[in-house]
Amino acid sequence: MTESTKEPEKDFNTNEEAISRIRALRKKGADPLSIARKIKEGDRVALSQGITLIESKSPVHQSQARAIIEHCIGTKQDSLRLGITGVPGVGKSTFIERLGKHLTGAGHRVAVLAVDPTSGVSGGSILGDKTRMQELVQDNRAFIRPSPAGDSLGGVARKTREAVILCEAAGYDVIIIETVGVGQSETAVHSMVDFFLLLKLAGAGDELQGIKRGIMEMADAIVINKADGSNLKNAQKARVEFKRALHLFPPKENQWIPEVLTASALEDEGIQQVWDLIGSFASETRASGWFSRKRLEQNKHWLLQTIDEQLKLRFYRNPKIKEALEEQLRLVEENKTSPVTAAYYLLELER
Numbered sequence: 001m002t003e004s005t006k007e008p009e010k011d012f013n014t015n016e017e018a019i020s021r022i023r024a025l026r027k028k029g030a031d032p033l034s035i036a037r038k039i040k041e042g043d044r045v046a047l048s049q050g051i052t053l054i055e056s057k058s059p060v061h062q063s064q065a066r067a068i069i070e071h072c073i074g075t076k077q078d079s080l081r082l083g084i085t086g087v088p089g090v091g092k093s094t095f096i097e098r099l100g101k102h103l104t105g106a107g108h109r110v111a112v113l114a115v116d117p118t119s120g121v122s123g124g125s126i127l128g129d130k131t132r133m134q135e136l137v138q139d140n141r142a143f144i145r146p147s148p149a150g151d152s153l154g155g156v157a158r159k160t161r162e163a164v165i166l167c168e169a170a171g172y173d174v175i176i177i178e179t180v181g182v183g184q185s186e187t188a189v190h191s192m193v194d195f196f197l198l199l200k201l202a203g204a205g206d207e208l209q210g211i212k213r214g215i216m217e218m219a220d221a222i223v224i225n226k227a228d229g230s231n232l233k234n235a236q237k238a239r240v241e242f243k244r245a246l247h248l249f250p251p252k253e254n255q256w257i258p259e260v261l262t263a264s265a266l267e268d269e270g271i272q273q274v275w276d277l278i279g280s281f282a283s284e285t286r287a288s289g290w291f292s293r294k295r296l297e298q299n300k301h302w303l304l305q306t307i308d309e310q311l312k313l314r315f316y317r318n319p320k321i322k323e324a325l326e327e328q329l330r331l332v333e334e335n336k337t338s339p340v341t342a343a344y345y346l347l348e349l350e351r
């Protein structure tokens with residue numbers, strides 16, 4: 001996000017743009033209802049404002065954001081939420097840009113959001129780099145928003161879920177949520193999307209060993225990217241190996257059999273096939289009722305996550321706790337109390 005000052009002024013995707021508009025609005029007193037109305041009319045600036053309110057730590061902004069979400073929730077039912085993960089350098093942004101261009105060319109409106117908890121840890125962001133997806137940024141049928149910085153995974157995940165609601169209300173019918181395979185971020189993204197895509201590279205034969213089993217199990221499809229030039233043969237070989245490996249997993253609840261495809265984002269090969277596969281998944285699972293059932297399941301998870309996050313926030317923000325926590329930490333450091341006693345003491349204080 002720190003990079004965004006380098007962006008041309010016309011790019012309303014930047015946070016700075018939205019932040020300055022929020023400042024202007026604050027002078028007048030932001031009106032959540034009018035922001036929500038504008039979002040539903042497809043106004044990108046209002047959408048940016050809404051997401052900035054979602055990301056804000058200020059309690060006033062948060063209550064405005066909640067009001068906007070309430071107005072927007074449930075307005076769009078026929079969207080597709082697509083999660084894309086893969087290690088840095090696998091080609092996620094190139095792939096998303098290509099796929100995005102295919103989709104906007106076919107009349108879709110595409111929003112790209114990111115879940116990148118590393119932005120809070122390192123101060124920089126793996127996914128927030130504004131030089132990514134230059135073409136898609138210029139496309140007025142696309143909306144790209146980097147991951148909110150300075151947050152825990154739980155915080156980023158909640159904000160992204162809420163941003164999805166606003167994007168859908170604004171008429172974006174394909175929502176791509178990108179994440180780097182860091183920590184638990186894939187699990188978080190998996191819990192908020194309809195289809196989960198894992199991007200992989202063909203490696204030197206032992207590529208299966210390096211992948212966390214859990215990610216493979218979550219994937220609805222694996223795409224071996226960079227299947228071009230001298231890498232093409234390796235990619236095709238890797239495809240066979242991954243297919244074989246996927247067979248070892250138990251069948252998915254929805255009966256979907258994960259597919260392995262090859263693609264070259266650089267040469268624009270295989271991208272349409274990936275989209276066709278996602279289309280088959282959507283129509284099959286919509287017809288079986290599984291698609292909407294899964295979303296309702298995800299909503300339950302969302303509710304519980306929101307409670308978890310808010311309880312934690314409330315706890316650590318409590319001035320009484322803040323003070324006592326310092327003291328208890330010092331006592332633990334000096335070995336004068338046990339971590340368990342200290343924890344229960346603090347939890348009791350909260351009540």
Ligand code: GDP
Nearest residue numbers: 087088089090091092093094225226264265266
């Ligand atoms: P990300 O970190 O996963 O977002 O990866 P990027 O999209 O930034 O791509 C990393 C590098 O791989 C860049 O230099 C891209 O040009 C290159 N790249 C991306 N997709 C392909 C592809 O399909 N084929 C080849 N040969 N290179 C690619």
